[in-house]
Amino acid sequence: MRTAATVWHLTRRSLREAVRQPAQEAGNIIIPLFFLAVLVGAIGPIAGDSFGVDNFMGFQVPVAILSAAANISVSAGLGTITDIQRGYFDKLLLTPAPRSAIVLGRIAADGVRTLAITALIVVVGIAFGSGFDAGPGGVAVLLLGSFGFGMGYSGINAAIALRTGSPQAAAAGGLFFFPLIFLSTAFAPKEVYAGWLEALATANPITYILEAQRSLIIDGWDGLDLLWGGLATLGFGAVSFTLTFLALRWRTS
Numbered sequence: 001m002r003t004a005a006t007v008w009h010l011t012r013r014s015l016r017e018a019v020r021q022p023a024q025e026a027g028n029i030i031i032p033l034f035f036l037a038v039l040v041g042a043i044g045p046i047a048g049d050s051f052g053v054d055n056f057m058g059f060q061v062p063v064a065i066l067s068a069a070a071n072i073s074v075s076a077g078l079g080t081i082t083d084i085q086r087g088y089f090d091k092l093l094l095t096p097a098p099r100s101a102i103v104l105g106r107i108a109a110d111g112v113r114t115l116a117i118t119a120l121i122v123v124v125g126i127a128f129g130s131g132f133d134a135g136p137g138g139v140a141v142l143l144l145g146s147f148g149f150g151m152g153y154s155g156i157n158a159a160i161a162l163r164t165g166s167p168q169a170a171a172a173g174g175l176f177f178f179p180l181i182f183l184s185t186a187f188a189p190k191e192v193y194a195g196w197l198e199a200l201a202t203a204n205p206i207t208y209i210l211e212a213q214r215s216l217i218i219d220g221w222d223g224l225d226l227l228w229g230g231l232a233t234l235g236f237g238a239v240s241f242t243l244t245f246l247a248l249r250w251r252t253s
Contacts, residue, residue: 003104006097010105011112014079018113028071029117032064033124039063040128043187051192055218058130062213063186064121065142066206069114069150070177076106077157077170084165084251093252103162103248107154114150115143125217133220141226142216148233149209153177155240162247180206208232 018025044056053059080103083089092102122139126132132139157173164170183197184206190198201207212229215222
């Protein structure tokens with residue numbers, strides 16, 4: 001109970017900080033939507049003939065969602081470093097609060113922010129023709145998945161912040177997303193890739209998260225895609241949380 005209560009209060013604190021920085025939140029919203037519009041406008045007209053994707057808007061909405069999560073996650077690292085530099089982190093360590101809850105509060109807040117922006121991206125996608133074949137229940141599943149991925153990716157930046165204490169390193173943590181997204185099926189089905197790139201996309205957990213979200217938007221309910229997407233999200237989160245707690249142990253030892 002103490003852990004849950006501490007996470008709740010620190011999550012609220014982090015969300016209040018986000019509300020006080022509207023320019024940053026505007027960037028987290030505008031940048032994914034901008035690239036969504038550009039990609040759909042540039043590739044959408046030829047996607048059907050080139051690689052058999054007729055609903056390229058629906059194909060790209062999950063890419064915008066994961067990109068937003070990566071952008072949001074940087075704040076977990078920078079916020080943690082700010083707390084360390086101002087001494088607030090050390091003050092929290094002197095309280096009865098469980099140490100894991102100190103970092104989970106920020107990570108959970110990033111999950112909530114990802115969920116909110118995901119809802120907006122889905123609405124924009126539907127308004128411009130993506131559809132959503134899985135219906136309201138599918139929207140709920142997609143929101144849950146984006147919440148989990150947002151927390152998982154936030155854990156990477158939190159780990160970097162705890163281990164390095166460097167704002168520059170924490171900000172650079174967002175760059176880790178670029179190889180993950182470019183070596184996935186972000187822009188085309190992997191069947192049209194060169195052999196080496198298809199192999200990397202097959203091994204990339206982001207591919208399965210994208211495919212799960214796309215199945216909800218384009219195909220309706222596909223149990224196998226959702227299973228693999230759920231496992232990929234859980235696996236990604238398990239790795240990032242392990243790194244976070246190892247960095248926390250190092251920071252507090």
